[in-house]
Amino acid sequence: MTQQEHRITGATKAGVGHDSAGLRERILVAAIDLLAREGAEALTTRAVAAIAGIQAPTLYRLFSNKSGLMDAVAEHGFLTYLQTKQVRVSGRDPVENLRAGWDLHIDFGLSNPALFALMSGTLRSGVPSPAAAAGVQHLKRQINALALAGRLRISEQRAVDLISAAGRGMVLTLLEMPEDRRDPELSDIAREAVISAIVTELPTAKASGLSEVSITLRALLPEAQLLTPGERVLLMEWLDRFAISPERRERMT
The missing domain is CATH 1.10.10.60 (Homeodomain-like)
Known part of the structure; x- marks a missing residue:
């Protein structure tokens, strides 16, 4: 904890x-x-x-x-x-943990709109509450677990940003709809689209993509005790570059 x-x-x-x-x-x-x-x-x-x-x-x-x-x-x-x-998600498949976390987030927002607004910063000039910050830390651990399992196709920070934005946007979108007109499948569709965008089909040990392997290696980097702090920072910078997908790299050039 x-x-x-x-x-x-x-x-x-x-x-x-x-x-x-x-x-x-x-x-x-x-x-x-x-x-x-x-x-x-x-x-x-x-x-x-x-x-x-x-x-x-x-x-x-x-x-x-x-x-x-x-x-x-x-x-x-x-x-x-x-x-x-009675949330108990530890020990399950990291992708299933991510699904459970998404559903929990959406359910909380729809069941407690005023509290959700308070947590997300909507009521406080855009400043999230410590509870929301703790939620982001939990999401980061979930994403790191995906990276360690070789299942992440984009960088950890990008995955966290994408899920945070999509989840918050989904809650706000559904809250703006009359309750009797909310599409119960809308959240499921968005969840699976986000998961598809960040999760690989197979562990990257069986994949050939340089970006996926770099993401997994970066997640393991804290265990590299043989490296000096300076070497670790330099290697982290290189891995961040390799983690950029070929398509995104082309758009940047």
């Missing part, structure tokens, strides 16, 4: 006693309920404090400011959602 995930799963409560932890939970539940019922404009520290039955200074002592409260609301809401889904 990363430092960021430790923080999301409880390290934010460091220095807070048991009574304060219970109070913190009560405030977050009140804020999430207010956000779901009345939208982002109603999510003020004064309104949340009133619903939770506390004074504003108590809220500020626990969350510092409104921005801290909003971050905590996003984290708490997303973790609560994950717990209801």
Whole structure:
């Protein structure tokens, strides 16, 4: 578990006693309920404090400011959602993990539009929440697992950017549709199109493409302990160049 995930799963409560932890939970539940019922404009520290039955200074002592409260609301809401889904994807095929992660992302966005907007930065001048940042780190690990398995046809960062953009766009597109007119297969079609764009049919050990082999080797590079830091950086730069597909290389020249 990363430092960021430790923080999301409880390290934010460091220095807070048991009574304060219970109070913190009560405030977050009140804020999430207010956000779901009345939208982002109603999510003020004064309104949340009133619903939770506390004074504003108590809220500020626990969350510092409104921005801290909003971050905590996003984290708490997303973790609560994950717990209801009982997510267990480790140990499966990395492509199936990616599919499960996509479906989870779409389902969360459609089930919790206000929380999704809060996490993605739509409500905060484009600044994603720490919960969203942790989600990106999880996606990076999924993509790295694909690279290590020899199944990635584009660079890891490009794959992360593509999936992030496509997933967020799909949620926003579906949310703009009247609920009774949403096409349930639209997300599946987009998911498979994205997977087809980034995943090879066979492990690259059986493939001849230089770009795919370079992507796999780059993923393994942290294990190259015989290299000096400078050599590792230089080799990483070379592999990044080799990882560019022939078609993209032609467009760049």
